[in-house]
Amino acid sequence: MDGSLVLSNILNPPVLFFFAGMLAALLKSDLEIPQPLPKLFSLYLLLAIGFKGGHELAESGINWQIAITIIAAILMAAIVPVYTFFILRIKLDQYNAAAIASTYGSISAVTFITASSFLEKMHITYGGHMVAALAIMESPAIIVGLILLRVFGAKAESEEQFSWGNVLREAFLNGSVFLLISSLIVGLLTGEQGMERLYPFTNEIFYGVLTFFLLDMGLVAARRIRDLGKTGSFLIAFSIFIPVANGILGVLISKVLGMGEGNGLLFAVLCASASYIAVPAAMRLTVPEANPSLYVSMALALTFPFNIIVGIPLYLQIVNLVGA
Template sequence: MDLHLLLDNLTNPALLFFFLGIIAVQLKSDLEIPPNSSKFISLYLLFAIGFKGGLELSHSQFSMEIVWSLLFGILLAISVPVIAYFILRRKFSVENSGAIAAAYGSVSAVTFVTAISFLELENISFGGHMVAVMALMEAPSIIIGVLLMAFFKKGNKKESNFGKVLHHSITNGSVLLIMGSLAIGFLANEHQAEGIKPFTTDIFKGFLAVFLLDMGITSGKKLTSFLNKGWFALVFSIGLPIINGCMVAWSSQFITESIGNRFLFAILAASASYIAVPAAMRIAAPRANPSLYVPMALALTFPFNITLGMPLYLFVIQLF
C-alpha cells in the first residue's frame, strides 16, 4: 500500500475533527453541536453532493456503463444483507441479525461524501451517476432485511408492517433529498447553476469537517458501551467491510474502467447505514437492539472506512 495515501488521509483536517470529537467525549468535555445545526449540516451535505452529481451526470454521455453501474449497485444492496444475515445468525437473534444485515447492505451517505473528498484530494475523477447508484442502494437492503426477518421469524404473527417500511425506505428524507437534488442538478440550466456554486462547492469541506466533529462526539458516546457486548460484533464490524470493500474493488473492473467509480463502489459495499436503516428498523423490528447495530455502523465501521479502509480499497484497485 502507498503509505503517502494513508498519511494524507489520516492528516485530512475533516478526519482530524472526527478524532477531536472522540477525544472530547473521553475528556468529558461539554463540546457539542446543537441538534438543529447538526440536522441542517446533514441536509446540506446530501443536497450539495446530489446537486453536484446531477450536474456531472448532465455532462456525461449516456452509456451502458451507467445502466450496468446502477444494476451492480442494486445487486450489492440485495446480496450483502443476505450473506451478512447468515453470518450474524451464529450469534444473534433473528431481529438483531436482520437489522444489522440491513445496515451493512445499505450505505452511509457521509462515508460516500468523505470518499468523494478523498478522491478530490488525490485528483481522481469519478462519474456523476455514482450518486444515483448510492441513492438506489438504500431501499433494497432495508426491504431484504425485513423479508429475512419475516421469513425466519418463529410463529405466524408478523410484528412488522412491510408496507410502512417500504414506504419509509422510499420516502426517507435522506433518500428523497439526494435523489431530488440529483434530478434538479441534472435539469438545471448550467449558467444559473454557477450562481450557487459557492454554496455547493466552496464551503463544502468546511461543513464536512463540522459534521465529522459531530459524528466523532456521537461515536465516542456509543463506543464504550458497545465494546462490552463481546468480540463477535467487533470482528464483524471491521471484517465484513474489509471483505466487501476488497472484493468489490476487484470485481468492479468488469463494470467500469474508472478508478474513481471503482473506488466509490468499494466504499458503498463496505459502508453501513446508521441513519436511514435505524429509523426504518424502529418500525420493522422493534425488538432489535439499536444499541447493537447503531454503534457497529457508526462507532466502528464508519471510522475504519474513512481512515484505513479508503487507502486499502484504492490500493486493491490499483493492484488490479
C-alpha cells in the first residue's frame, strides 16, 4: 500500500483530533465534550451530508448507473450479515452472532463522511447518489440479522415478545436514517437554490463540526478498547479482517459496475464499515439477549479507527489497482 496515502489521510485535521481524543482518554485526562453536543454534531453531519447528496442528485439526475449502484448497496447490506453470522456462530451464541452480523452488514455514516473529505482533499470527484446508498444500507442488515435469528436458533418462547412492527419501525424510522433520507429529499427538491441558501451552514462549518465529533469519537473509542480485552482474539481478528474482505468485495463490485474512482472508494467504505449508532439502538430493543459491549466495542473501538486510519487509503489503492 502507498504510504503517502495513509500519511495524507492521517494528516487530515479531523483524523488527528480523533487521535487526540484517544490519547486524552488513555492518559486519563479530564477532557470531555458536554453530553448534548455529540448528539447535535451527529445530527448536523447527517443533515449536511444528506442535503449535499440530494443537491448533487438534483444536478446530475437519476439514471441507470445510479439505480444499479443503489441495488448493489441493498444486496451487500443483505448478504454481509448472512455469511458473517455463520462465521460468528463458530464461537458465539445465536443472539450475539446475529447482533454482530447486523452491525457489520450496516454502515458507519461518519466513516463515509471521513472518506468523502479524504476524496475532496485528494481532488477526486464522487456522485451525490452515494449518499442515497448510505441511507438505504442502514435498514436491510437489521432485518436480515433478525430473520437469521428467527430461522437459526431463536427460542420459540421469545416469539411472543417479538414484533415485526417494532423491528420495521426501528429499521426504517430510526432517527439517523430518517434525518439522512429527509435531508436527501430536501436537497433533491430545492436543488441549486437550496444549496445557495444553506451553503455557509452545510459547507463552511462542516469540517469544524466533523473535527469536534471525531474528537469525541476518539474519547469514546479509547474507553471501549478496555471492553475488547474480554472478547479474545477471535472477535478482535474479526473486527479487522472482515471489514477488509468486505471492502475488497465492494471494490470488485464497483469495478464490475464501472463506478469510477471516487464512487468505487465510497462503495468499498460502505461495505467495509460497521454501524455503532443505528444497529446498536435496534439490537438493544429487539435482541436484549445480545451483549452490547461486544458489538459496540468491536465497531467503535477497532473497525472504525482501522477504517479511518488505514482502510480508506487501502481501499483507494485497491480501487486504483483494479482500475475501477
